[in-house]
Amino acid sequence: MNKRTTVFIGYCKYVSRSGAQEHEIAVSMLKHAFLEFFHTKFRESAVKRDGCGKPYYEENPNLKFNITHCKEGVAVALCDYEVGIDAESMRQVNFRTVKKSCSRGECSYVLGTRATDADGNGRLKQEETKRFLALWTLKESYVKMTGKGLLVPFDTVCFFPPDPCTLREGSTINVKGFDRLCRHYLHVSDRLILALTVQREETAVEPELVWKEYPYESL
Template identity: 25%
Template sequence: MMITIQVLQVPSVIPEPYWGIFLSSVSEERRAQASRFMHQADAYRSVLGEVLTRVKLSKLTGLGHREITFTRNKYGKPALTHDADAQFNVSHSGDWIALIAGGKDELGVDVEKIAPIDLQIAERFFSPQENTYLAAQPADQQRHTFYRLWTLKESYIKAVGMGLSMPLSSFAILPHVQQHGEPDWRCNQDGQIVRHRFYSHPLDEQHMFAACATEGDLPSQPEIVTLESLYAVLV
């Protein structure tokens, strides 16, 4: 089964008819969580992340989107209750939600809003090799590079399914330049190159995105999903 990546840009305001349908399509737990958020943007991201996941998994499994239920492993990684082999992972930050799904092996995805940050945090969370690579970048590119490394690393630990029980500094993800100049990101853990494959690209000037797959080819670019297309499937 082919691996797909979908991204959805979250609007600042969702029309009430749309929002009502989206809320009715997620779990009771998700609706309760959404009602507790202080900021509406957080509720939008949480609910739309589940809606996007349900719609995609419904297409992959043949289940109705309301029939789908989720479970989590001991590290918090979600899985489909009805089919533990169905692979997917979702992330959201800022204005974007990203979903990776398909295949039969581990998948991970991460989106981060690029915000001002003290780059010294890299010394705590990055490997020595990654810190050397980061320090070698031009000053005006270092924040961009920090978020690229961070999302790549997050996508990997989410694919492995161990969460932050795996220290971020325990492995290194660094670029190997390919023939056409596009970097081939590779992960080194315990002195070995792991087999996972990576995709990394900004979604816009303020958001960085990365995906990870154990096996199979990742798409060359994500599919953009619109709010209208999600609504049309649900009504």
């Protein structure tokens, strides 16, 4: 079977009231996305998990997908290759979290001159938080793609940080990471930061990204 280089990403922005609601919206989005991208009906009962907890579609394991949700949005990614996606909305982050999950270079990117003397319980400023969440979502999307999850120390999953000026509304940027067999992307929409990791066999081929926003009322 010839694999397509297209990645379909659907997302919905809203304010969550519960984890059950987030799950319900994610399932609804998968139903829409499976029909639109894979041209097949999605059955929730066909979703199983491997030994590391990564979901796969039992009826056809070649249909690769991943989901993510946070309090202000849900997103799904579909592809013919292994794929991982993560979403985060703006929230408070302390210095301890940054230093635990980031490499030294990443800490400098997030905190600037405050990287060496930041107090563990201190809070990040708004722009620092935005830079940290960009890195955090990239790390999450990568470990979700691999299926290894929390087995991988986050400070070893390193990225070459994007220029802060590129993290603007509606932008999608390509980010370089330590794993050269993967492609990494960031997308910013309002208070929602989305990161995508795609495993590629033909490293010279750049995937086509198709972003689609689903209105909450349509799900």
